[in-house]
Amino acid sequence: MPLVEAVTASSPSLADLGWSEFFGDQLEASDANLIPTRIAMVHRDRLSGLSQTGQTDLSLAPQATTGDYAVGDWVLVEPHSHLVQRRLTRKTVLERRVQGGRGPQLAAANVDTLFIVTSCNADFNIARLERYLALANEAGTTPVILLTKADTAEDAEAYRKQAAALQRELAVVTLNPRIPGAASALAAWCGAGQTVALIGSSGVGKSTLVNTLAGSAQQSPQQTGAIREHDAKGRHTTTARSLHAIAGGGWVIDTPGMRTLQVSDVGYGIDTLFAEITELAPLCKFRDCTHVHEPGCAVQAALKAGTLDPERLARWRKLSDENQHNTPVQSGPRGAKSPAGRGKRR
């Protein structure tokens, strides 16, 4: 895989691999002999990681499974046995819940930026983009929407405007992943030590973009093909998750195509996404206002005044209801949040 070549060509520093004070602070004196290693690939029965010395196949203690690890995780590894001793607390974690699935699955960890990829065609779906945004906000990653296939659309600008209106200060980039210029359009989020992940439906151009970011020099069509197989419906799907080196520095994680994405436990993510509604709620007369029929409801007042989009309110309600339905009731305090109240650390 390209990541191996990229790493052996020039020994990366821990900072190049994405290490920061956040992880350094977790080291103890007794860890001195262990090697900080970043999980680069997760297979059902195998894990591999990248350290300053290159790529290594890792071994796990008998009670551990590869499902406990996400691409992008930092672990401490025994130098000789390559046994994973300990996983460091994650700065961010992307989890997904697939319809009919058993519980949330780990998609990627320690991701700085989530590129949400969609095309300027029938794939463009506001409600789905909002789900991805809620997920990114909740995980503590910065979302960026990438619009592909603008070259095949009559009015690509209309798609861009709709996407940009979904969340405050949201970056939206229109690009063709097939041309090298795509990498420079994304340079602001890709640099030494930066980790980006790609999410989006099948066929929107994620694998093409990974290839473009990795640089043509180390790519061949077979390398993209190597991580694809047919899914139940006979479609091509990217199935393995791995960390690929970006030519200009940084790392990109391709997550498998998701068709039906459910949200759960993304209350903070939804609040950030629908900030214009979240901000009105404290002005309602009742603290537990449902914003449906209550007197003195600031949300209903904004709706009447025409300052709040009724479609946004309807989608906020639907997503919030789904989130509530899917979120298990927790007995103790909610999972540890970062000091800023942002992002999950586990």
Ligand SMILES: Nc1nc2c(ncn2[C@@H]2O[C@H](COP(=O)(O)OP(=O)(O)OP(=O)(O)O)[C@@H](O)[C@H]2O)c(=O)[nH]1
């Ligand atoms: N015309 C045009 N074609 C594009 C663009 N982006 C991607 N494509 C093409 O769309 C097809 C699908 O792209 P992939 O990169 O395989 O899509 P993917 O998102 O990785 O799909 P999965 O691996 O199934 O999740 C390829 O034939 C690309 O060449 C674009 O901006 N314009």
Ligand SMILES: [Zn+2]
């Ligand atoms: Zn209200």
